[in-house]
Amino acid sequence: MFELLGIPPQALFGQLLLGLINGSFYALLSLGLAVIFGLLNIINFSHGAQYMMGAFFAWMGLTYLGIPYWGALILVPIAVGATGVLLERLMISRLYHLDHLYGLLLTFGLALILQGLFRNQFGVSGLPYSIPSQLSGGQNLGFMFLPNYRAWVVLASLVVCFGTWFAIERTRLGAYLRAATENPTLVGAFGINVPRMITLTYGFGVALAAFAGVLAAPIYSVNPNMGADLIIVVFAVVVIGGMGSILGAILTGFGLGIVEGLTKVFYPEASSVAIFVIMAIVLLVKPAGLFGRAA
């Protein structure tokens, strides 16, 4: 039988597609991180916990308030984003004049607290959250069975990722935002409320994490550790893409999902470290990351 790289082409295509699906989570999450780092210079270590909150809020919305998946997809990012706004106003905004490290420590501590709170309340086994009925079932593509829901995940994350990229790189609002990070005093002098813009940007980054959390809820079990498991990988993605580069985060997110998917076929035991090996190589060759601008 015709084989490609030692495995049947059907299996290979299947794995590539799965890699793309996982990559869409990496892309969404690293995008949020890149937006926050690129525009606020904050290394947001609580991003994983905010992703986890997204999934939990979706579950709570359904269980306690009867809000279905589609409602959660819109309401949960707004709600979690609002907690982000509050967080930025109360704590993070006090750290801008300090070293990066303080922001990292603060958000890391917050992540631990959030995880602890959810763990105490809900345990670690996870909570069931069903795939919405409109998206249950799947398509037989010949080389693999593609669940409708996973196709939706890829589509939704592509739209959100490129929408965000467009808003920041190609619109007037995005231009203000980029200008404000370069020279806040000057932009403020034009009558633009820079602190509010920064606050909303953080809220938006957090909302992106929550959006990914809602997308993840029906696939992975909703549990307090789901963000902690993912965040290290996502940080590696951001570093490889180039800290703060929006496009870099999106493209490396999808790309590394695919690389990881292929590792799962050829040498499954190494699939959890493949991304870190790539990170080490990239940092050696191009310390600013693939799409990063050298400082």
Place this chain on the structure above:
Amino acid sequence: MNFKTLTLAGLAAMLMAGSAMAVDIKLGVLNDRSGIYADLSGEGSVVAARMAIEDFDAAGKGINVEVISADHQNKPDVASTIARQWYDEEGVDVIVDVPTSSAALAVNEITREKGKIFLNSGAASTDLTGAQCAPGTAHWTYDTYALANGTGKAMVDSGYKNWYFLTADYAFGHSLEENTAKVVEASGGTVVGSVRHPFPGTDFSSFLLQAQASGADVIGLANAGGDTVNSIKQAAEFGITQAGQALAGLLIFITDVHALGLETAQGLVLTEAFYWDLNDDTRAWSERFSAEMGGSKPTMVHAGVYSAVTHYLKGVEASGDKATEGVMDWMKSNPSSDPVFGEGELRADGRHIHDMYLFQVKTPDESTGEWDYYKLLATIPAEAAFRPLEDGGCALVE
């Protein structure tokens, strides 16, 4: 006899009554308190240990037990550091629970070195009572042999002959895969392949598709906790079970079924040492446990901690002190009996023997309420459930 002598004599008598048996024991519950096994062991094991101490009326019998606990994070190096510190600096006499086979094997070695007692409930590796058996180690609740023998044999007997394994890549997964493969082959089945996934994992779809491509009748899940939950969830999502392949969860706890929901978990066949709804005793005990644990029912690991600590305390009472050799000798030469496991015995190799049960997860229609999850398919008698004494290669068995 004047008043003074009388008082002194009375005082002495009271002191002697008090000190007829004054043993101070420090019991350390070492398990996962934050990771993927925290619900199936974690704080529940501490609660179960305390319940055993209260039910035994240890304080009334002059045995003062202090319970401490720590999180080993499922890491063997963390587990050994804590165990060493507990034995050397904190005066811990007995370590209890220790899920995650790699961590349990590490604690086993340190316990042997220090001549202490290790009552394991949460780990599954048969090595604990085989090649690495130790004089102070009792392996209480279940092991990979019993799981394989229960679920593996039942599946082959119902016609699922060709197996593909999805295995967690550490000591426990390897041991479970190896034991199940032996049972499958001995029962007339074949193993067509296996894939080892990093522990803990999140996305199992790649591995599941490889399993599907193998064309096996059944995918054996040689993993546990959150890994098993996600594997089962994703197998349903990718239509693997609908397409005719069966899933065999080789180690599934009731907390996993709770996390999956009956819609996804229904029909799974699994092996357990304990279920809260077995009889009046288990129901009464589980109700007390639930009251302390915010409503969740005990797993077999929790029940095992209770049973093991109970038998250990009986051993301390009978031997009058906490010296390892005397207590272990008593524990091994006397049958165990408690409301959760019923009758059992502790073998020379440290394996605790009791009945195991083969359950099937109910459909949502069959379930009559919260935590009503299992129907009993078969009771596997103690002698048939566990690896025969002579097959383990334990040096303690003459």
